[in-house]
Amino acid sequence: xxxxxxxxxxxxxxxxxxxxxxxxxxxxxxxxxxxxxxxxxxxxxxxxxxxxxxxxxxxxxxxxxxxxxxxxxxxxxxxxxxxxxxxxxxxxxxxxxxxxxxxxxxxxxxxxxxxxxxxxxxxxxxxxxxxxxxxxxxxxxxxxxxxxxxxxxxxxxxxxxxxxxxxxxxxxxxxxxxxxxxxxxxxxxxxxxxxxxxxxxxxxxxxxxxxxxxxxxxxxxxxxxxxxxxxxxxxxxxxxxxxxxxxxxxxxxxxxxxxxxxxxxxxxxxxxxxxxxxxxxxxxxxxxxxxxxxxxxxxxxxxxxxxxxxxxxxxxxxxxxxxxxxxxxxxxxxxxxxxxxxxxxxxxxxxxxxxxxxxxxxxxxxxxxxxxxxxxxxxxxxxxxxxxxxxxxxxxxxxxxxxxxxxxxxxxxxxxxxxxxxxxxxxxxxxxxxxx
Numbered sequence: 280x281x282x283x284x285x286x287x288x289x290x291x292x293x294x295x296x297x298x299x300x301x302x303x304x305x306x307x308x309x310x311x312x313x314x315x316x317x318x319x320x321x322x323x324x325x326x327x328x329x330x331x332x333x334x335x336x337x338x339x340x341x342x343x344x345x346x347x348x349x350x351x352x353x354x355x356x357x358x359x360x361x362x363x364x365x366x367x368x369x370x371x372x373x374x375x376x377x378x379x380x381x382x383x384x385x386x387x388x389x390x391x392x393x394x395x396x397x398x399x400x401x402x403x404x405x406x407x408x409x410x411x412x413x414x415x416x417x418x419x420x421x422x423x424x425x426x427x428x429x430x431x432x433x434x435x436x437x438x439x440x441x442x443x444x445x446x447x448x449x450x451x452x453x454x455x456x457x458x459x460x461x462x463x464x465x466x467x468x469x470x471x472x473x474x475x476x477x478x479x480x481x482x483x484x485x486x487x488x489x490x491x492x493x494x495x496x497x498x499x500x501x502x503x504x505x506x507x508x509x510x511x512x513x514x515x516x517x518x519x520x521x522x523x524x525x526x527x528x529x530x531x532x533x534x535x536x537x538x539x540x541x542x543x544x545x546x547x548x549x550x551x552x553x554x555x556x557x558x559x560x561x562x563x564x565x566x567x568x569x570x571x572x573x574x575x576x577x578x579x580x581x582x583x584x585x586x587x588x589x590x591x592x593x594x595x596x597x598x599x600x601x602x603x604x605x606x607x608x609x610x611x612x613x614x615x616x617x618x619x620x621x622x623x624x625x626x627x628x629x630x631x632x633x634x635x636x637x638x639x640x641x642x643x644x645x646x647x648x649x650x651x652x653x654x655x656x657x658x659x660x661x662x663x664x665x666x667x668x669x670x671x672x673x674x675x676x677x678x679x680x681x682x683x684x685x686x687x688x689x690x691x692x693x694x695x696x697x698x699x700x701x702x703x704x705x706x707x708x709x710x711x712x713x714x715x
Contacts, residue, residue, distance in 0.1 A: 298596050303672055308335035311691055311698055313678065321513035322677045323704045326691045329498060329530045330561035334612045334693040340562050343606035349600045356384075356596045364596030371567065374539035374617070376548040381575040383588075384596040385566035388529035389423025391553035392492070395570045396427045396592055398551060399490040399523045405577045408521070413447035414484055415476065415491040415522075419500030420450075422492060422527050431492050434500055449483065451475050451493075457505050460642045461635055462504070465630050469506025473513045490551070495541035498530035501685045502644050502651030510547045523550040523574075529566070533557030534611060534692050536647025537621030544647075550574060560607045565600040619692045620647035626696050630703040631688070639663065639713040641684075650688040652706060654713070660684065667709040675705035 283484070285299045304316035311334060313321040326332055333340075354361040367380040383398070385391045396414065403411035416422070416431035429437045430444040432640075434452070438444065452475060480488065495510060497503040517524040531541035532554040540542040542552060551574065555566030577588040588677040594600070611617055620627075624647055629651045632643050644655040654663045661683045668681035679702075680687040686706065690698070 310334050310336065311361075312695060313637035319461065319676050321672065322698060322701060322705070323689050324671075324677055324679045324690050326557075326689050327561045328556070328680075329535070329689045330556035332535065332557040333560045333607060333614070333616060334691040337560065337562075337606075337610060339610060340560060340606045343602045344599055347602035351598045354598060355593070357591065358361075361596075361598050363598045363601030363605065364615070367596075367601045368607055370605065372569070374543075375552065375569050376540070376542050376546075378548060378571045378573075379542075379569040380572050381570045383568045383570065384601075385555070385568065386564045386592055386594050386597075386600075387423070387566050388527075388553065388555035389425045389428050390592060391529065391555055391568050392422045392428045392431070392527060393425050394590065395492070395525050395551045396431070396490070396554050396566065398588070399525065400572060401588065402523065402574050402577050403489055404582075408486070410487050411489045411522075413488045414445075415449050415451060415479055415488060417451040417493050418453040419455075419497050419503060420492070420494055420527075421497070422494075423497035423529075447487075449479050451479070451491075453497070453500070453503060454506055454509060455672060456506075459506075461632065462644065464646055465504050466506045469515040470508030470512055472506065473509050473516065476513065476516045480516075480520055482521075483524060488520070488522050490523035490525050491517055492525040494527045494530065495545060495547075496531050496536065496646060496649060496666055497502050498649075498687070499682060501653070501682055502649060502687050503620075504644055504646045505545070510545050514547050514549070525551045525553065526550055527553050529553060529555045529690070529709045530649075531647075533607075534617040534620055535649060535689065537618060537624060539617050555683055558607065559600060559603045560610070562607070563597075563600045563603045564594075565597070565604055582630065596627060614693075616679065616692045623648060623694065623696070623699070626699055630699050633703060634707055634710065637707065637710050638715040639710050648690060648692060648694070652686045652688070652710070654684040654686070654710070656684050657713075663713055666713065667706070670712060671705050675708055677702060677705035 285368050305313040306316050307314040372380050385394055400412050414431050418433035420433040422432045430448045433450050454469055454472055526549040528540050536544050550571045552569040559565045628645050631645050634640055639654050641655045644651045657663045664681040664684040671677040671679050
């Protein structure tokens with residue numbers, strides 16, 4: 280079947296009819312570049328979709344998958360075991376903050392979030408607090424697309440067509456405040472926004488709230504950086520009221536902001552931490568939930584022969600995904616990629632903020648190797664962002680992500696300074712075409 284028969288595939292998060300009238304097809308990838316179907320090299324400013332942290336086409340990862348497929352293609356983790364996920368879990372907890380010493384494997388960020396929410400409710404029930412079933416999310420938060428994830432998430436476009444959200448969810452306001460435009464790194468003001476949690480606790484009662492879930496750095500909601508002291512204050516309030524704190528690190532995990540996890544960089548330890556994407560460099564679907572020792576121990580107090588958690592997936596700890604994740608960790612460690620975002624942060628920051636002279640630019644936000652260039656909206660919201668996205672792809676041979684009128688950027692961690700400048704200049708050229 281030729282690749283240009285397009286109708287059968289219902290594409291996710293895509294204007295299908297528009298796309299299929301003028302397809303943007305990527306046919307191969309290596310290092311920092313995709314190759315398009317018309318033979319152009321496309322600089323990847325998005326790490327695929329926040330996930331290809333070590334760059335494309337890594338032979339070590341391909342070999343690990345091939346070798347594992349030959350040795351053991353599949354074995355269930357239900358009442359059976361195979362070595363790879365045990366090895367992987369031991370490797371992973373070497374990089375988490377102290378106490379996050381247990382790993383539950385999933386197949387995606389969405390599944391990781393669902394798992395964390397279920398663990399939170401079950402944990403409180405085991406401790407005799409069965410009324411603690413409510414969740415607090417945050418505006419602009421993205422926690423995947425399962426019903427639990429969109430319920431605690433704060434993106435209206437992801438929720439509006441689905442009138443079957445889980446009950447008992449409330450939301451904190453988002454962390455961006457007027458006056459923080461063009462901040463480099465964490466805004467100095469805004470920690471007080473976390474105090475809104477006290478009001479929500481007064482409204483719902485701590486006796487009814489299981490967990491607060493936030494992205495340390497907002498990704499798909501527009502790339503918003505936490506104000507200084509904000510995450511620390513959330514941790515203080517949740518601990519005071521026996522409410523679990525969940526960090527959704529599907530985007531920030533595995534070196535994206537200069538440490539293995541945002542929890543490491545901000546020195547705030549949550550009770551549960553969800554991840555996916557960079558875990559396997561995007562090569563094979565896999566996710567994980569890290570649980571604090573106190574949570575794991577609460578499940579281990581019943582009869583030894585009992586199933587402690589009635590939850591899991593057919594592919595939890597899949598042998599091939601585990602082998603790929605182990606090979607990915609080897610690359611991260613051998614090439615120092617967990618620290619690379621810090622090494623390049625100044626160059627990245629100065630490059631992005633050099634675009635602040637453009638009249639169409641409303642705000643620029645950055646931390647590690649994450650960035651956002653927000654445009655003043657035109658007559659139709661999102662139109663300008665889409666124009667720049669398309670111009671970058673077709674004319675500048677560069678891939679950026681358009682989130683409404685915000686251009687979101689998250690290149691592979693192997694990017695160099697010359698490629699940063701190339702990405703910035705592509706944006707400058709595209710944005711300069713916007714009439715003002």
